[in-house]
């Protein structure tokens with residue numbers, strides 16, 4: 001009887017089955033008895049698993065596999081490169097840190113470093129940090145070193161707290177390396193959190209950049225902390241020409257960094273560039289000090305969840321004016337005043353909702369510890 005309702009199969013056979021066959025059926029073999037029991041057990045196990053799944057405390061799902069759509073083995077990676085530029089020892093170390101992250105993240109694209117042609121690779125002594133770091137980049141991270149003529153623009157003296165010259169136009173050299181199909185140019189004062197390889201496969205466009213979202217809604221300006229470039233000789237020449245004609249640092253970014261390269265890139269591509277989302281490709285540390293995140297989120301209603309923001313970010317850029325960059329010592333009292341405030345009862349013993357502050361401190365702390373590790377003093381054998 002049991003079999004009659006079990007499956008379609010015995011029913012079909014039923015047409016030519018005799019009555020004897022029918023009454024034979026209850027003599028189940030021990031095998032089918034076991035099978036039937038197992039079926040019950042299976043149902044219960046599935047039910048129990050499902051229940052556990054639904055009642056388990058919800059954790060935020062892990063980020064998806066990076067770029068599952070890219071067939072890494074089929075791509076000719078020598079057509080793509082990440083590039084950075086350094087014009088001082090501090091920034092050279094930052095560049096090495098960016099290359100260290102890219103290597104650890106498993107990026108297979110080439111790595112380029114533009115640096116002033118007056119630097120050299122001959123390590124004269126243990127104190128010759130620049131040559132040491134250049135050699136580290138070359139030997140440890142397979143970076144191709146590209147010496148260039150770095151032209152500086154005299155900065156407005158009021159803003160020249162860190163450097164007297166704006167050498168940011170050095171990044172324009174990335175337009176000139178025409179042996180590559182695409183370059184992802186990164187500023188080095190950032191912590192790279194995830195691979196950005198997917199940007200090599202954007203639709204064709206001379207440049208793709210995110211917006212300087214903190215200037216919204218008054219100004220729609222492209223932010224050059226990351227620039228996805230299709231190298232082109234014509235563009236390179238045109239940009240070089242505009243370097244000569246550029247106004248002297250008119251673009252005030254409200255970060256008190258006058259950025260000459262941004263001015264040039266915005267003049268040329270402001271109305272035509274592909275805009276990549278600043279969420280993921282444009283997070284700045286200063287965002288954790290704000291309480292109004294609608295321009296970063298691109299939404300008035302979405303809730304700011306700092307951990308989620310960090311998970312979706314490909315990098316975080318250090319920009320917390322007036323606090324100096326993380327490799328400069330912070331004045332303690334300024335830090336106490338400037339660090340992100342908690343959401344509830346800030347500044348009291350009952351304060352809570354301090355995740356912004358915790359993450360912000362972690363970002364800085366992580367950077368400083370890595371910096372010590374990646375750029376530590378190395379003793380190279382004396383040059384032959």
Ligand SMILES: *[C@@H]1O[C@H](CO)[C@@H](O)[C@H](O)[C@H]1NC(C)=O
Pocket residue numbers: 076077078079179
């Ligand atoms: C990969 O790209 C480089 C540069 O365009 C080219 O020289 C090389 O032949 C390519 N390799 C293959 C296997 O297609």
Ligand SMILES: CC(=O)N[C@H]1CO[C@H](CO)[C@@H](O)[C@@H]1O
Pocket residue numbers: 158254255256321
């Ligand atoms: C965004 C910001 O704080 N900008 C400051 C830049 O520096 C000038 C003075 O040098 C300040 O007045 C601005 O507020």
